[in-house]
Amino acid sequence: MHAVRNLALCTKDCICLFVCPTGATNTETGQIDFEKCLDGCRLCIDACPSNALYLSYDNYPETKAKDKKLVASLEKLLESKATQEVVSKNLDNDKLIKAFVHSNRVLAEDCAREAAYMLPQSNLSKEFLKLLLDKYKDDDFPKEAVEKLLKLL
């Protein structure tokens, strides 16, 4: 795990720079050096007066698959919202198209999350990626990207 700085909340009080044992909080980018950061010492997180720092985890609890009928109903809704994103492009006003494309994408993503695809590191998400490798044998399918993802996640 490692600390992360939320720059939108950082008020430059710099207490995190004083307390960090490795200097991980002091970088030219304004973000924590994830490699230097110790595995959850929490000193910067606890010291920040603006609560601008938080902990990012590497290990997550296992995701349980939901009831099959429920998942099927969510997938149907996901499909509907995904289609509506495409159909929105036929609207005859540019602002309206952009807003409806965005809104339908967000709605679709929420259905995807609740169906099975909340956590990239879960077995469900990894199984999804493996199925993609099996199904899409086209030359331009980003095979290496998916193989790398399965290693990194």
Place this chain on the structure above:
Amino acid sequence: MSLENYSDQTLVAICSNLAKACEKQTRSEQASLLKEVESFFQKRVKADEKKDLTSMIEDDLTDGYEKVWALGEKQKERGVLRCVTWGKKVTAIQKSVLSRYEKQGASLLEDNNLFVCDACGFIAIGKDFPVVCPICKAPTSRFVKY
């Protein structure tokens, strides 16, 4: 799990959701790899001339969301119920935006902007950024202006 029922646009949404999750975890390499996969499917998506937005919205409101709610309640899946609560409200707002546009035409959007909540999809019509999302309570920073 089977990919058979997933259209290309559905695969785009799944990949973009997983990419966003990686970004929230500050895992930028994983996020860009997922965006590569998303692009592959986005290129395959074909325009849809035939379907009607208003009737699809109506189907979601009267059937799609109802079915998910019933099964979500039965399984006591509170996240699912949250998804339906927000989703139904946002979809109802979409219906009213389309209806207002149909009545007022282009003048509705000449004087106003559209603001979309990136957290729940809520669409606001107005001059300024909403202070808070009425559906999901996300702060003003989560809105995008069109």
